[in-house]
Amino acid sequence: MPVPKSEFGTLPPCDFYTPEELLEEDQMYTVYEIARLLQGLEPDAEIEAETEDILLDWAIPWIMVNADDLVVAEPRTDDEPGYYGLAA
Template structure:
């Protein structure tokens, strides 16, 4: 159910990292690692499956929104996710 704005002690701007702010130029990341980074966590942080599912719900739209600045790499192991990284001229 919606809540009135007055119910909150503090409101924050809805700011998201740009791809350049979030990702290291020489690295490629899975959607799971990006989800952790978006929350300020280590890319290898252990998470409960329910928590990880919520973070993935945030990461997928972020990837779509930032697609213009990203490149995609095929999975390194079958049945694993692909990788995303910063698009640079030398990568194309």
């Protein structure tokens, strides 16, 4: 159910990192690592599965919106996720 804006203190703008701000030029990242980076965490930070699920809700749309600025690499093995990096 919608909530009135007046119930919240401050409402900063919804501002996300650009791919260039978030990713290192010479590195490739899994969606899980991108999810952590979007929250200011280290790519290998240990988090609970429930938290990771929530972070993925942010990361997947971010990847889709920024797809023109990214490249994708297929998984190297069947049990590995794909990787994303900055487009050259």
